[in-house]
Amino acid sequence: MQPAVEAGFFFAALIGELDEPRRWTWEEFQALPNEDITVDIHCVTKSSKLDTVWRGVSVDTLLDRIETAAKHVIRCADGGYTTAATRGLAARVGR
Numbered sequence: 001m002q003p004a005v006e007a008g009f010f011f012a013a014l015i016g017e018l019d020e021p022r023r024w025t026w027e028e029f030q031a032l033p034n035e036d037i038t039v040d041i042h043c044v045t046k047s048s049k050l051d052t053v054w055r056g057v058s059v060d061t062l063l064d065r066i067e068t069a070a071k072h073v074i075r076c077a078d079g080g081y082t083t084a085a086t087r088g089l090a091a092r093v094g095r
Contacts, residue, residue: 005078012062019067032057059090 007026014022024032034057041049059073073090076082 017070
């Protein structure tokens with residue numbers, strides 16, 4: 001299922017404690033290497049969805065060639081969703 005976000009309004013960005021901020025338009029983001037991963041999703045409401053297949057750009061790809069001493073990341077998404085994790089966990093989960 002594709003998110004209902006118009007390509008002209010989409011952007012992905014890395015900001016914060018970086019050598020320089022990065023930003024991608026929809027077209028630039030789609031041109032990045034992507035992969036399929038299978039994960040189990042567990043919600044705080046105690047429901048789970050097992051063996052969920054996702055296709056997208058890995059966190060490792062986004063962090064490639066970025067200089068930072070940051071140890072944590074905060075991910076924000078359309079609809080006001082956010083999540084925080086250590087940088088290492090974000091890279092493992094985003095693969």
